[in-house]
Amino acid sequence: MGNITLRILARELKLSTATVSKALTNSHEISEKTKQRVLDLAQKLNYTPNPYASGLRNKKSRTIAVILPEVADSFFAQVIDGIESVAQEKGYHILIRLTHESFQKEQAILKDLRGGRADGILISVSSETRDSSHIRELQQKGIPLVFFDRVCEDIETAKVVTDDFDSAYQATRHLLQRGCRRVAFLYISPDLSISYQRMEGYKKALADHQLSWQLSDMVACTHDPVANHRILTGLMSRAHPPDGVIATVEKLVTGIYLACQELELRIPWQVKVIGFSNLPSAMLLNPSLTTITQPAFEMGKAAVSLLFRELEGKPISGEPMVIPSVLVVRGSTAL
Amino acid sequence: MGNITLRILARELKLSTATVSKALTNSHEISEKTKQRVLDLAQKLNYTPNPYASGLRNKKSRTIAVILPEVADSFFAQVIDGIESVAQEKGYHILIRLTHESFQKEQAILKDLRGGRADGILISVSSETRDSSHIRELQQKGIPLVFFDRVCEDIETAKVVTDDFDSAYQATRHLLQRGCRRVAFLYISPDLSISYQRMEGYKKALADHQLSWQLSDMVACTHDPVANHRILTGLMSRAHPPDGVIATVEKLVTGIYLACQELELRIPWQVKVIGFSNLPSAMLLNPSLTTITQPAFEMGKAAVSLLFRELEGKPISGEPMVIPSVLVVRGSTAL
DNA sequence: GTGAAAGCGCTAACAT
DNA sequence: ATGTTAGCGCTTTCAC
Numbered sequence: 001m002g003n004i005t006l007r008i009l010a011r012e013l014k015l016s017t018a019t020v021s022k023a024l025t026n027s028h029e030i031s032e033k034t035k036q037r038v039l040d041l042a043q044k045l046n047y048t049p050n051p052y053a054s055g056l057r058n059k060k061s062r063t064i065a066v067i068l069p070e071v072a073d074s075f076f077a078q079v080i081d082g083i084e085s086v087a088q089e090k091g092y093h094i095l096i097r098l099t100h101e102s103f104q105k106e107q108a109i110l111k112d113l114r115g116g117r118a119d120g121i122l123i124s125v126s127s128e129t130r131d132s133s134h135i136r137e138l139q140q141k142g143i144p145l146v147f148f149d150r151v152c153e154d155i156e157t158a159k160v161v162t163d164d165f166d167s168a169y170q171a172t173r174h175l176l177q178r179g180c181r182r183v184a185f186l187y188i189s190p191d192l193s194i195s196y197q198r199m200e201g202y203k204k205a206l207a208d209h210q211l212s213w214q215l216s217d218m219v220a221c222t223h224d225p226v227a228n229h230r231i232l233t234g235l236m237s238r239a240h241p242p243d244g245v246i247a248t249v250e251k252l253v254t255g256i257y258l259a260c261q262e263l264e265l266r267i268p269w270q271v272k273v274i275g276f277s278n279l280p281s282a283m284l285l286n287p288s289l290t291t292i293t294q295p296a297f298e299m300g301k302a303a304v305s306l307l308f309r310e311l312e313g314k315p316i317s318g319e320p321m322v323i324p325s326v327l328v329v330r331g332s333t334a335l
Numbered sequence: 336m337g338n339i340t341l342r343i344l345a346r347e348l349k350l351s352t353a354t355v356s357k358a359l360t361n362s363h364e365i366s367e368k369t370k371q372r373v374l375d376l377a378q379k380l381n382y383t384p385n386p387y388a389s390g391l392r393n394k395k396s397r398t399i400a401v402i403l404p405e406v407a408d409s410f411f412a413q414v415i416d417g418i419e420s421v422a423q424e425k426g427y428h429i430l431i432r433l434t435h436e437s438f439q440k441e442q443a444i445l446k447d448l449r450g451g452r453a454d455g456i457l458i459s460v461s462s463e464t465r466d467s468s469h470i471r472e473l474q475q476k477g478i479p480l481v482f483f484d485r486v487c488e489d490i491e492t493a494k495v496v497t498d499d500f501d502s503a504y505q506a507t508r509h510l511l512q513r514g515c516r517r518v519a520f521l522y523i524s525p526d527l528s529i530s531y532q533r534m535e536g537y538k539k540a541l542a543d544h545q546l547s548w549q550l551s552d553m554v555a556c557t558h559d560p561v562a563n564h565r566i567l568t569g570l571m572s573r574a575h576p577p578d579g580v581i582a583t584v585e586k587l588v589t590g591i592y593l594a595c596q597e598l599e600l601r602i603p604w605q606v607k608v609i610g611f612s613n614l615p616s617a618m619l620l621n622p623s624l625t626t627i628t629q630p631a632f633e634m635g636k637a638a639v640s641l642l643f644r645e646l647e648g649k650p651i652s653g654e655p656m657v658i659p660s661v662l663v664v665r666g667s668t669a670l
Numbered sequence: 671g672t673g674a675a676a677g678c679g680c681t682a683a684c685a686t
Numbered sequence: 687a688t689g690t691t692a693g694c695g696c697t698t699t700c701a702c
Binding site: 058 | 687690691693694695696
C-alpha cells in the first residue's frame with residue numbers, strides 16, 4: 001500500500017520535494033500560489049507526513065515515554081490523564097510502559113529508551129527499585145527526565161510529589177484524635193521514597209501523642225491479593241489487634257475491608273480505617289472510606305509541564321515540586 | 336549529546352556499518368569473531384539502535400496506537416493492561432490516545448495516524464461517533480485495525496466485544512426475578528453499538544416477562560457528573576420511580592447510589608441496582624454492588640492478538656470475537 | 671566474510 | 687521563489 005509521500009506530491013506538482021516541504025511548513029520563501037497548490041493536493045490526497053522521517057532528520061521524536069508500575073490503579077490512571085491533557089496540546093505523543101513493579105523490567109524499558117525513541121521520560125519507579133544507575137545512565141545521555149510520585153532521592157532532576165510525610169502525619173493524627181491507641185501502618189515496599197516519607201510522618205504523629213511506634217504495627221504487604229489477605233487477617237486476629245489502620249496503598253484498602261468483614265470486626269467501631277486512595281467510589285464503600293486523596297491529575301500535568309520546560313531548555317527549580325494531598329473524613333473513621 | 340550510532344561502532348572497529356549492522360542482527364554471513372567484537376563494543380558503549388531509523392528503512396514502526404475514550408475508568412485501564420501484556424512480549428510499543436468521547440478528537444487522532452506512526456490500531460470509538468469514514472480511510476490505507484468493546488458495525492474488520500445483548504438480558508431478568516416491576520435502563524450514548532445491544536437485551540428480557548418497555552425508563556445520561564446527578568435524582572423522585580436500575584456504564588453507578596442516598600431510598604429494599612462495572616471495590620460498596628463484570632483484560636489481550644495476526648498476514652475470522660461477561664450477584668439486588 | 675552504495679521520507683544549507 | 691544536495695541512522699542488495 002504505497003503511502004503518500006512528499007516526493008509523490010512533488011512529482012505530481014512538478015516541484016521539488018524541498019519546495020513542497022517548505023510550502024507545507026508555511027515558509028515565507030514560498031509564493032502564496034504555490035503554497036495553495038501544494039496544500040490543495042496534500043488535502044486531496046490525504047497526505048500526512050511521516051513523523052519518524054522528520055524526527056530522524058530533526059533528531060526529535062515529539063514523543064515522551066511514561067513509565068509506571070501499573071495502569072489499573074486510579075492514581076496512575078488519573079496521572080496519565082493529566083499527562084495526556086498537556087502532551088496532546090503540545091502535539092506530543094505518549095508511549096506507555098508498565099514495569100509491573102519489576103526492577104528488571106524497568107531496566108529493560110529504560111535501556112530500550114536510550115536509542116532515541118522518546119525525547120523525554122516521566123517515571124514513577126517500581127517498588128523493587130533500589131539501584132538507580134539505569135536511570136542515571138539515561139540522564140547522562142542528556143534525555144530529560146522527571147520523576148513523579150515515586151522518586152529516586154539520589155538522582156538530581158525535576159520531581160513532582162505529594163506531601164507524603166504530612167499526609168501520613170495527618171492521617172495518623174486523625175486516627176489518634178478519634179480515639180485510636182494502636183494504629184497499624186500498611187505499606188508495600190520499604191525501599192520506596194513515598195513509603196519512607198509516609199512512615200516517618202506516621203512515627204512523628206505517634207511521637208507527638210506520646211506514643212512509641214512498634215515495628216510489629218508497620219506491616220509490609222505485597223502485590224499479591226492472596227498473600228495480603230493472609231497478612232491482613234493475621235494482623236486483625238492478633239491478641240491485641242490495632243484499633244486504627246492506615247492503608248498507604250489503594251489496593252490494600254480492599255484487603256483490610258475484607259479482612260474486617262471476615263473477622264466480623266466492625267468499621268469504624270472496632271477499628272477505624274484510612275486509605276490513600278483516589279477511588280471515586282470511596283464515598284460509597286461500606287462504610288464510606290476516609291481517604292488521603294492525592295492530586296493525581298495535577299501531578300501528571302505538573303510532571304509533563306516540567307518536562308516540557310526542560311525540553312525547551314528553560315530552567316527548572318532544584319527543589320521537588322510538592323502538591324498537597326487532602327484528608328477527606330468519612331464514615332470509616334467516625335466516632 | 337552525541338548518541339552512539341552504528342557509524343561510531345563501525346569506525347571504532349574499522350568495519351563498515353553494513354558489517355556492524357549484520358553482526359548485531361546475528362547474520363550468518365558474519366564471522367563469529369567479528370560478531371563478538373561488535374557485540375562487545377556495543378555493550379561497552381551502551382549502544383541501542385535508533386528505532387525510527389530502522390523503522391524508516393523497514394517501513395514498520397513496531398508501534399501500535401490504542402485509541403480510547405478515557406483511561407481513568409477501570410474497564411479501559413484493564414484493557415490497556417491486557418494489551419500491554421502481549422505487545423511488550425512482541426517487542427511492540429503502545430501509543431495511547433484519548434478521545435475524551437469527542438468525535439472531533441477522534442478524527443484528528445486518526446488523521447495523525449495516517450503518516451505511518453503506528454503499524455496497527457486498536458480502537459474503542461467515542462460516544463459521539465456516528466460517521467466512520469475517518470476510520471475507513473485508515474483501513475483503506477492498509478493499516479490493520481481492530482475494534483474492541485465499542486465497535487463500528489459498518490466497518491468490516493476484526494472486533495472484540497463482550498456479549499452485550501446477553502448480559503443486559505441477564506441483568507434485566509435478574510432484577511425481574513428479584514421482584515422488580517419497573518426497571519430503568521441508564522446509558523450514555525444511543526449511537527454506541529454497545530448501548531444499542533444492551534438496550535435490545537433489556538427490551539427482550541422485559542418482553543419475555545410480558546412487560547412492555549417504556550421510553551421514559553430508558554434514561555440517557557451524560558459525561559458530566561453534575562448533569563447526571565440532576566437526571567438521576569429526577570428519575571428517582573418521579574411519582575412512580577423505578578424499583579430496579581441498570582447502570583450500563585461504570586460512572587453511572589456512583590450517580591445512582593448518590594441519588595438514592597440523597598433521596599433516602601434504600602438499596603436493595605426500595606430499589607435494586609446492577610452496574611456494568613469492573614471496579615474491584617464493587618464488593619465493598621454500601622450495599623455491595625451486583626455487577627455485570629466485563630472481561631476487560633482478556634478483551635485487551637484478544638484485540639491485540641488479533642492485530643498481530645493481521646500484521647503477520649494471517650487470516651482473521653470475519654465474525655466478531657465475543658468474550659462473555661459475568662453477572663456477579665451481590666447485596667444491591669438482594670431480596 | 672566484508673564493504674560500497676542506495677534509499678526509507680523528510681529537512682535545511684546552500685545554490686540558482 | 688524554487689531547486690540541488692546532503693544527510694539523519696539504519697538495512698539491504700550486490701560486489702568483491
